[in-house]
Amino acid sequence: MRHAQPNPMNATTDLPVILEPTYRGPDAIGFSRWLGNMPVWALPALAIFVVLWPTILHAQAAYSVDKIMGIMAKWLPLLITQGFLMNVIISFFTMLFGTIAGLFLGLGRVSDNAVIRGFSWLMVQLFRNSPRLVLLFIVMLTLPFEIQIGDTYIPVPDWMKAVFGLSLPVMADLAEIVRGAIQSVPSAQWEAAHSLAFTRRQIMWQIILPQCFKRMIPPWTNWYAIMTMATPLVSLLGVTELVTLSRQAMEAEGNNPSLLMPFFGFALIIFFAYCYPIARLKLRLEKKFAVKG
Amino acid sequence: MADTYPKWNFIFFHDPVQWERVVSGFYVTVQLSVVCVILSVIIGIVGAWAQGSPSRLIRWTVQDYIQFFRSTPPLIQLLFFYFALGQFTPTVTGPDGWTEQPIISNIGWAIISLSFFAGAFNVEIFRSGIEAVPDSTIEAAESLGFTRAQTFTNVTFPLALRVSLPALNNNLINLVKTTTQAIAIAVPELLYEMVSIWNDYASAQNAAMTVLFFTYIALVGILAFGMNRWENKLLVPGFGKAS
Numbered sequence: 176m177r178h179a180q181p182n183p184m185n186a187t188t189d190l191p192v193i194l195e196p197t198y199r200g201p202d203a204i205g206f207s208r209w210l211g212n213m214p215v216w217a218l219p220a221l222a223i224f225v226v227l228w229p230t231i232l233h234a235q236a237a238y239s240v241d242k243i244m245g246i247m248a249k250w251l252p253l254l255i256t257q258g259f260l261m262n263v264i265i266s267f268f269t270m271l272f273g274t275i276a277g278l279f280l281g282l283g284r285v286s287d288n289a290v291i292r293g294f295s296w297l298m299v300q301l302f303r304n305s306p307r308l309v310l311l312f313i314v315m316l317t318l319p320f321e322i323q324i325g326d327t328y329i330p331v332p333d334w335m336k337a338v339f340g341l342s343l344p345v346m347a348d349l350a351e352i353v354r355g356a357i358q359s360v361p362s363a364q365w366e367a368a369h370s371l372a373f374t375r376r377q378i379m380w381q382i383i384l385p386q387c388f389k390r391m392i393p394p395w396t397n398w399y400a401i402m403t404m405a406t407p408l409v410s411l412l413g414v415t416e417l418v419t420l421s422r423q424a425m426e427a428e429g430n431n432p433s434l435l436m437p438f439f440g441f442a443l444i445i446f447f448a449y450c451y452p453i454a455r456l457k458l459r460l461e462k463k464f465a466v467k468g
Numbered sequence: 469m470a471d472t473y474p475k476w477n478f479i480f481f482h483d484p485v486q487w488e489r490v491v492s493g494f495y496v497t498v499q500l501s502v503v504c505v506i507l508s509v510i511i512g513i514v515g516a517w518a519q520g521s522p523s524r525l526i527r528w529t530v531q532d533y534i535q536f537f538r539s540t541p542p543l544i545q546l547l548f549f550y551f552a553l554g555q556f557t558p559t560v561t562g563p564d565g566w567t568e569q570p571i572i573s574n575i576g577w578a579i580i581s582l583s584f585f586a587g588a589f590n591v592e593i594f595r596s597g598i599e600a601v602p603d604s605t606i607e608a609a610e611s612l613g614f615t616r617a618q619t620f621t622n623v624t625f626p627l628a629l630r631v632s633l634p635a636l637n638n639n640l641i642n643l644v645k646t647t648t649q650a651i652a653i654a655v656p657e658l659l660y661e662m663v664s665i666w667n668d669y670a671s672a673q674n675a676a677m678t679v680l681f682f683t684y685i686a687l688v689g690i691l692a693f694g695m696n697r698w699e700n701k702l703l704v705p706g707f708g709k710a711s
Contacts, residue, residue, distance in 0.1 A: 190602065190604045191602045191604075192602070193600050193601065193602070193627070193631065194599065194600045194601070194602055195600065196596040196597060196599070196600045196631050196632075196635075301685065304641065304645075304684075304685055304688040304689065304692070305645070305681055305684050305685055305688070306645040306646070306647075306648040306649075306659070306684055307645070307648075308648040308649055308651065308659065309648055309659060309680055309681060309684055312659070312663065312677070313677045313680075313681060316666075316673060316677070317673075317674065317677065404541055405541065407541075407543070408541075408543060408649075411651070411652060
């Protein structure tokens with residue numbers, strides 16, 4: 176038998192043609208990991224360098240440090256109970272509605288019905304590709320301020336409308352996350368389940384989705400942090416929350432520039448104090464999952 | 469028609485003054501988007517090149533810049549640039565001969581802050597693309613006598629660009645969407661003009677919203693379509709996916 180001629184098309188090399196890119200995008204896991212990796216002394220350091228020090232530095236004769244502290248002490252209960260609590264509530268309901276709607280939209284994207292698939296594709300494209308602020312304006316101004324059912328009028332508060340406006344882009348993005356997670360489950364699992372006579376719905380809810388939840392936790396928590404950070408956006412539309420109230424409080428106290436640092440610095444710190452433990456917890460959870468593989 | 473459809477008055481289609489406002493707003497949005505896209509890509513390429521620099525100082529500067537712009541919302545960046553940094557820029561005498569105007573207008577600050585915002589992500593995108601080019605390829609270029617700059621422009625960057633394009637695509641779409649937030653510093657772009665139209669004419673509210681929504685969808689769609697075409701054109705068969 177003649178010795179086979181080495182075919183140049185079959186030549187192999189162990190040199191890689193290209194390596195795996197390691198980009199972490201704005202909506203990727205990067206943000207909350209960066210936040211969670213901050214040292215614990217970051218919070219007191221922020222409080223001193225961003226709030227206390229500039230306040231003392233900028234204090235004038237009319238607005239001494241004592242007076243500024245008095246003003247802050249007067250407004251703090253309102254800022255926290257009426258302001259920051261509103262931000263937390265808005266971000267919580269936004270994520271709740273966005274997750275539920277996004278889950279069903281994501282399931283629609285992999286449906287075997289062409290009409291449902293096309294409709295969910297259109298929804299995702301429309302709400303992913305339009306600016307968040309434009310959606311917020313449209314929802315805030317077109318939704319009615321009260322709904323009439325029979326003879327009873329149910330008022331729709333403006334923060335509720337802001338929740339609907341913010342949850343539309345969240346819904347579209349989570350739909351893509353759900354679709355990506357479903358498609359990342361190996362197709363052999365589908366075939367194995369089919370051969371065990373599971374129906375399509377059973378496979379989806381009992382086999383595929385439980386595996387997806389683990390994959391969806393990191394992008395989901397990251398969206399939660401991003402969403403909390405995005406809630407001050409609604410102050411542009413006059414919804415009562417921390418930034419809106421801070422501005423109004425500063426106006427009530429004479430709008431002196433030396434009040435800018437303490438008020439906005441307080442906003443910075445309270446957002447940090449809220450998101451930091453969540454990011455830490457998430458890092459812990461990730462480590463726990465990583466061991467199990 | 470305004471009686472039967474109380475909020476569907478397409479006033480800008482029959483009132484030339486309102487049409488002027490829509491067109492000027494659209495022009496500012498397109499201008500803002502195009503200039504920011506070009507500037508942010510330039511910042512991304514230069515930054516990614518500087519990140520591979522042997523000087524530790526340059527690398528740390530680029531890293532700090534990325535961390536700062538990645539971890540603060542663009543709305544806060546706009547407000548900070550315009551209200552805080554805007555106070556320290558020199559002023560010039562305006563066209564009427566007696567008013568003092570800052571040397572950088574609010575459009576100027578919007579361009580600067582949005583370009584740096586998107587540029588920070590572009591640096592990361594191009595960095596990940598450059599790191600995906602194997603050392604062996606760069607060593608091969610070195611052995612052929614290429615200098616560091618020649619290797620970057622002729623070997624590393626053309627390969628890295630193809631790896632980076634999908635992420636770059638997403639980031640530039642996000643940038644075009646973020647230009648709406650320039651309304652916070654009163655840049656007269658499309659959203660600003662449309663909001664002022666429906667504040668002036670309550671009957672035009674729904675009509676203006678519809679046009680606004682679909683204009684942005686169309687703008688983003690054109691950008692996404694163009695980038696996808698470019699991505700397919702640059703595609704080298706068998707290259708671009710990690711093996």
